[in-house]
Amino acid sequence: MARPRSEDKRNAILDAATKVFAEQGTSAPTARIARQAGVAEGTLFTYFESKDVLLNELYLTVKAGLREAMLVDYPQKGSLRERAQHAWNGYVNWGVVHPEGRKVMAQLTVSTGITDEVKATGSAPFGGVQDMLREAMTKGVLREMAPAFVGALMSAMAEATITFIEREPKRAEAYRAAGFEAFWNAIGKS
Amino acid sequence: MARPRSEDKRNAILDAATKVFAEQGTSAPTARIARQAGVAEGTLFTYFESKDVLLNELYLTVKAGLREAMLVDYPQKGSLRERAQHAWNGYVNWGVVHPEGRKVMAQLTVSTGITDEVKATGSAPFGGVQDMLREAMTKGVLREMAPAFVGALMSAMAEATITFIEREPKRAEAYRAAGFEAFWNAIGKS
Amino acid sequence: MARPRSEDKRNAILDAATKVFAEQGTSAPTARIARQAGVAEGTLFTYFESKDVLLNELYLTVKAGLREAMLVDYPQKGSLRERAQHAWNGYVNWGVVHPEGRKVMAQLTVSTGITDEVKATGSAPFGGVQDMLREAMTKGVLREMAPAFVGALMSAMAEATITFIEREPKRAEAYRAAGFEAFWNAIGKS
Amino acid sequence: MARPRSEDKRNAILDAATKVFAEQGTSAPTARIARQAGVAEGTLFTYFESKDVLLNELYLTVKAGLREAMLVDYPQKGSLRERAQHAWNGYVNWGVVHPEGRKVMAQLTVSTGITDEVKATGSAPFGGVQDMLREAMTKGVLREMAPAFVGALMSAMAEATITFIEREPKRAEAYRAAGFEAFWNAIGKS
DNA sequence: AATGAATGAGAATTCATTCAT
DNA sequence: AATGAATGAATTCTCATTCAT
Structure with missing residues (x-):
């Protein structure tokens, strides 16, 4: 098969x-x-081969889409803020454009069928974003925490932001910008 | 009888x-x-009556537990920061103490069986926390956004924090504190 | 119990x-x-004691009600036609007045829970009606058939009659009368 | 494929x-x-699709079998008596040959799962039998009654007849003939 | 490879009956 | 005796997966 x-x-x-x-x-x-x-x-x-396999491959596929969205035109040489904002915008825009992708991710994330390995592969930071997050950790309140913590905060805050954009699509830009400022402030880079 | x-x-x-x-x-x-x-x-x-009813009542029950955790000893007269920190700590501590409660919430939140009404009831802000969040909105980058946005950011950031505490239980206090600072910074109250 | x-x-x-x-x-x-x-x-x-017991006792109770309806004021000394008509009217009137009784009987008659003994007890002819039916058998086309056959025909025809009265309640009398004539003709006593 | x-x-x-x-x-x-x-x-x-669908289709199927039994070799051009007798014999013979078909019909007739539409479809008269019954209505005691009444009487009397044939299979012919005479008399065509 | 019928292990309920109060 | 909660076997229907075509 x-x-x-x-x-x-x-x-x-x-x-x-x-x-x-x-x-x-x-x-x-x-x-x-x-x-x-x-x-x-x-x-x-x-x-x-099985429903579980489909679930896992779907998880990876959707995550790959999100990654790609964050990496397209990524300003590798830009300032930390530029790179962070690019990643943020990539995330938020992807979420707005792919509401179903976001919903499946929510479902798959709590699904028991996704293997730990796949989950790990899927949520590992990637490309320039990884470096950006690491850089964002230095100094600031989060400096002592696990490296992935900023990434987790960013995802969490971006998700919340997307949710509100879905409720008020007309103010998408405002939410995306405000959300980013909140994130930027959160990591103490203001 | x-x-x-x-x-x-x-x-x-x-x-x-x-x-x-x-x-x-x-x-x-x-x-x-x-x-x-x-x-x-x-x-x-x-x-x-049915599995769906159980699901909905469970949702409400767990949410009620979380609320109670945030409201116990709530410093109604304290400064904004004191109140925010109390709510934050209540949330995070509840999550750490009730890992299963947190997991069911994650499951129930994406479940199709939970009615919109119950979801609304469950996620409505409450008691002094509502006022605190409103106050936190004024000024800062979020001042123009929907009132519930800060609440959503707080929940999202708290959840991320709890997740990392579960990975490194020994540094619970550090994560809780760092997480709060991040949140406090996020809303621009530093 | x-x-x-x-x-x-x-x-x-x-x-x-x-x-x-x-x-x-x-x-x-x-x-x-x-x-x-x-x-x-x-x-x-x-x-x-059990649902089956209830079923069986209900069967006997309803049947007893029907019998009683046929026997009240039974003209023991009347002509064959008078007696037959009395029984017929008793049956039809009972059916019209007790539509639910008729419906349960229909249900109970095909129910697997009713014992043969109870069924036998319930459908045995009774009182003067038995004699009337026997008398009706003599001569006519049915003379060689089992004695209970006329009874069965009468019940069957009365049931059909009641069904049509339920559809056209205003013509109850007409149906009852026409039905009886049909029955009387059927047994060749015209 | x-x-x-x-x-x-x-x-x-x-x-x-x-x-x-x-x-x-x-x-x-x-x-x-x-x-x-x-x-x-x-x-x-x-x-x-469901048990109810099965019930309804079974109802239709069995009824169709009965119809066919009555219509095979139907003497469209025969006298009223010939046609009536053909239908009667078809009914009775079918019942004798298909005791289980008759029992299911009894069960299905009182079942709550059969839709009114299916019941209507199933009990509508059909083919030449319909004309025969209509013709049988004219004159005689039933002339003023609803057209379906003769049909109902015929079914009822045929059912009673079959029941007795099942008890005394050896006298099947006698019962079938006597039953028909009773029916023929009933509608006043003697 | 594609199809969709066939399979049978569940899953959510229901319900007659028992039994603690 | 009356009550209605407790029980668990039984029932209809679903669904991942297999397999004949």
């Missing part, structure tokens, strides 16, 4: 899973995902 | 549900909860 | 059972009957 | 349902029907 022929079909299934799991939680039936993807029930299992 | 419905048994079921749902997600079987609670499968349904 | 104290309560349960079984079939829960009767769930079982 | 849904299997389930419901009433478990049909419990639900 799991001998995918068509990359399109695989993506259709991942997209369908995003939508369906976002709306109904990860206990949604695989049959519904197959239907949404326009493939037969059984076909899903030639692309993903 | 007849055996009265037992508050103890109801609580036993809620406790069992907390544990089981925390560990296995809300799709865990009611039978497992019943067993964990030491009652018959059917008994669960004399206390909670 | 089954040590009834109050005849009233017993009757209340039988009445409730008539109503509930008529509406929902014999698989209706005993709890519903108890509620309808205004007694506790458990109380039902002090009056009737 | 894929295994096509099998008409055989569908029929096996309907046959099994006929047998099981006839013996144990419509509250018999679907699992028993599946076992009797030689399919898995779940398979029943790929052929019938």
Whole structure:
């Protein structure tokens, strides 16, 4: 099994899973995902050995999308603030553009089917962002804490920000900016 | 006459549900909860009409616990910082002491079974905390945002903090304090 | 168990059972009957050892009501036609007045819980009616058939008649009369 | 592609349902029907969405069988008596040959799960029989009654007749003939 | 590879009956 | 005797996964 022929079909299934799991939680039936993807029930299992495998691959796929959003045009040479803001904006914008991606992540994050390994891979910082976060740690109130802590705060604050943008889409820019200032202040870089 | 419905048994079921749902997600079987609670499968349904009702009541119960933790000894007359810190500490300490409560909340928050009404009731700010948050909004970068935004940031940052305390329990105090400073900075009150 | 104290309560349960079984079939829960009767769930079982016992006693009770309706003022000395018509009218009128009784009978008749003995007791002809039916058998097309056959035809025709009276209550008398003529013709006594 | 849904299997389930419901009433478990049909419990639900759907389709199927029995070789051009007798014999013979079909019908008729629409469809007169019954209504004692009344009387009398044939199978012919004479007399066509 | 029917192990409830009060 | 909570077997239906086509 799991001998995918068509990359399109695989993506259709991942997209369908995003939508369906976002709306109904990860206990949604695989049959519904197959239907949404326009493939037969059984076909899903030639692309993903089991529902758990689908869950895990979906997790990685969505996380990869988020990463990419943060890294595109990343100002590797910019100031700390520029790099932080780029990452922040990347996160927030991604969240606004991909509400379903965000919802699945919420579902997958609490799902028991995601392996620790996948979770670790998915939440490890990455690329220039990792360096940026590390730099942000130095000095300030967080200087003694675990390195990943700033990253966690940033994600948490960005998530809260996105939630409010979803409620007041017209003030998206204001929230994104205010949220960033809050984050920037939080890490003591004001 | 007849055996009265037992508050103890109801609580036993809620406790069992907390544990089981925390560990296995809300799709865990009611039978497992019943067993964990030491009652018959059917008994669960004399206390909670359906699994969904149990889910909703559990949500409210856990939220109530968190609220209470934040309000005990609340310094109504203290400075903004004192009140904010009290609420923060209440939140973080509750989370550290009730890891399972925190996990169920995570599960219930993304559960499709929780009604909007219950969600609203559960997340409404409360008591002096509401005033404190409102006061914290004035001035600072968040002054123009929706009033609940600070509350959301506080919860998000507290959650992140608790997560790191769970990883490094020995440095609980340090994380709690650093987290609060970050929050205090975030809202621009330094 | 089954040590009834109050005849009233017993009757209340039988009445409730008539109503509930008529509406929902014999698989209706005993709890519903108890509620309808205004007694506790458990109380039902002090009056009737089990649901099956209740079913059987209800069968006999309803049948007894029908018998009584046919026998009241029975013209023992009247002509065959007079007696037949009296029985016919008694049956039809009873059915019209007791639609629920008729519906439970329909349910109980096909119920697997009614013992053969009870069924036999319930459907045995009775009193003067038995003689009337026997007399009706002599001569005519049915003369060679089993004695109970006329009785069965009469019941069947009366049931059909009642059904149509329920649809057109205003023409009750017409149906009752026409039905009887049909029956009288059927047994070749015209 | 894929295994096509099998008409055989569908029929096996309907046959099994006929047998099981006839013996144990419509509250018999679907699992028993599946076992009797030689399919898995779940398979029943790929052929019938729910137990109620099965009940309704079974009703229609059995009724269709009865209809067909009455219509085969129907003497459209025959005299009223010939046509009536053909329908009568068709009914009675069907009942004798399909005792289980008759029992399920009895069960289904009082079942709460059969929709009014299906009941209507099932009991509507049909083909030449409809005309025959209408013709039988003219003149005679029933001339003023609802058109369906003769049909109801015929069914009722045929059912009674079948019941007695089941008790005395050896005199089947005698009962069938005597029953028809009674019916013919009943509608005043002697 | 694709399809969707077949499978049977659950899952949430229901309910007759028992039993503590 | 009356009450209604407690029980757990039984029931309908779902669903991941397999497999014939």
